[in-house]
Amino acid sequence: MSSYNQAWLQLIASHVDLSQPVNRLTSAQIKAVGKEPRLMTKFDSRSSRPTVLKDNGLFLLPETNGSYLLLREDGYCDLGSAASQDIEDYQAHFPIHFEALENSSSEMNNLDRLFLCGLIGEFVGTPALWATIRGRRFAPEFRYRVGELGEFCAKGIQYEVDQGYESADEIILFEAKGTTPSDFLIRQLFFPFKVFSQTCRKRIRSVFFNFDATHSVCSFFEYRFEDPRQYQSISRIAERHFRVRFPDPSLLTLDELFRQRRRESSQEAWEIPQADDFSKIMELPLKIAEGYDDSGLMATAFDFDARQSSYYRKACEQMGLVTSHLGRYILTEQGRDYIALPSEERTRFMMKMMLAQPIVEAAFDDALRHPNHLISLQNISARIEKESHLSGETVRRRAQSVRSWLRWLENALGELRLGGEVLKID
Template identity: 35%
Template sequence: MVKRTTKTIGKHLEKRKLEKWSDIVTKLDLNLNEKTNIVTAKQIKSITGEEPRLMAKIDQREDLPSIFKKHNVFILPLDRQSYAILQGKGYHTLEPMDFDGEKYLTDNPFPVSSAGIESESTYLDYAYATGLLSRFTHVDNLFLATRGRRTTPQFDFSVGGTNLSVKGAQIEIDAGYENVEQIVLVEGKIGVPNTFIIRQLYYPYRAVHSDKKSTRTIFFCYDPKEYAYLFYEYDFQSPFQYDSMKFVRSGKYNINFKPSSLRDYRVNPDKEKIRIPQADDINKIVELPFRVAEGIDTMEKMAAHFRFDKRQSSYYREASEILGLVELNRHTYSLTDKGKQYIQMPTHMRMKYFTKLLLEFPVINQVYLNLTVERDKPVTKNEIVDILKNNSELTGSTLLRRTQTILAWLKWIQRNVGLVEVSKDRVSSSRQMKLEF
């Protein structure tokens, strides 16, 4: 008797759930030979008892319920409450890559704490931090600008001769990168599917597409069997036509890690830098100089861009100022010479440069020095609290909040250059880095 794995059982249950679409079609007397049928979330829930969003999430053609396959239809969300069942080309068959991957050398180690975690964002972040994404796109100065769940603005489009309007549909952007001229949207997967629903690229594309920047769409896969990073670029020849997506090119890479030395990150810390703003999302600090270069150069503009209040805007400007990337003159932000140099750097060099700027910050520098002097001894959260006390006038709950900020900054170093490993209550030297003096 063959023992079924939890993953196999889960797929079987998912398949059984999706077959309930037959009940929906029957009870609503839908004619799937028509080009379009509209169903509501309330109807789906009432008939099946299942979560409507999950019933409509059919990412591969192979997963379509039998009744959809029989009539050659697929489903798209129109908003948070209604869905269209359509005839036409809903899915794309992934182009085969029956060739060896190109070897790509990096001195950024894969984060040890993420090993074994099936998360496409982990592999995508690693591909970005090592410069591999820049290698494929031929764009050096990309920065991470958006990711996560959001709702779409209103947009109109056609598919299979049917005109549709979407507003407020939920989407998830695995990663959106930008520079002054381009937006690069990436949909990520663990494993290499045979097919994928075009919606995963098209809806994010329409959500961010503008006349100000060109928008590129990439389907990314990490293949755990070959330890390979696969990129497929597509282009929508008409922004208003769902099924106008065309294949542009692909690339396959195997990342080889060559350890660097902690000596490469030696710095001369500036003892004057003792301000500690509450700026936990370090990706926003990374992004801020690029936005200043685009003209988002006041507290009000920055707050509007990041969608937070003016005080938070000041925190992130202050963090960028502490790191020497921007300066404030008469309520206007501008780039320093360091900032101008920073935004022109290739991605992998920028990650190292930004890390060195972080290591110049006295608190981070003290943690770093402690780890290099006693490599096998971690720095605890309580020790970081003590370092903060000695480098600032913080007390009470503010001291604890700024400790979380320091840990967030150290986690960024872990994810992007691998110098350290950060857990809830301690920081350790990375097991993959060499200690050389």
């Protein structure tokens, strides 16, 4: 069991009456079990909650700037994903070359690029937009209800808006994720909505945005609160999904990257992790540096469960960036060098690390010999089965991870052109 889950068990045992639907915790109580409240209270999805909260149907909301409500209710909203036929292709064009935005994958950076190329204006139906709101703020006092649990009062809490845009008659508030969650915490839209509805005369709109870096798909979901007093009155009123191509003149060609690939890694050559999203592999060392240094805490950072945390940690170990000791995730010397790089250099660094993995080299070799220059799941699986200790359905799952990495690379480079041939992924 992770130290994060152990700490929550201790908190529940000492301060919570599980027979009651409403309990309260303080920052001081959380600190007393040796944890930082900001890390212990970030549950942006159902699966990122500690086990004891999941088992008892509980979720957390801030009540003041130093206390929390622990409520037996469902505080999350299902998100869903785009069917392939619903994804629109979009070629981004910028009026100038924005060097400062190159190769960063943060939520705010994704929104900035989509705003500058006009896609956000297209989704909201208002091209005349101005970016006026961003970051953490303290909220004025407001009241609201959660299901049948009664009325609650938020006093001086902090809330965050990833980006807010303003037109002549509307304010559009965005919550953004660089992941593809299956659900999200309603508070992330509801609290900003309450604050701006209370303090502004313009119409308030709420949008949840996520970016699937593996497939370069941007998803926009607009929500409305049918009863502004009721936390759970959220309903979806619009959604659109775009596969976006961004121009990036700074990236090397695949041939150049192969010549410069890095061969350092810390595990056996044919150890192949089950980690589909390469952008999360890139981000995990940065999260460790921020203090998310075990499987439970990493799950809260990425909105997935502790098992997936271990998969992505193993992928970073394979890249030589991370090691673990007694359940703690630790940056290697190479990992510390990696996080110190500028963001654009980190992308090129990780491309070279990916290309040094034997399974990736083998996939390209097989594709160059294929009559249609195809990178196929079947051939990747055959290579893994031949060269590694893996067998059965595990082989296919790991092959799917490798294929996802190559799709990420294809999206980043525009195409996989190697030795004069354009390789395609099935």
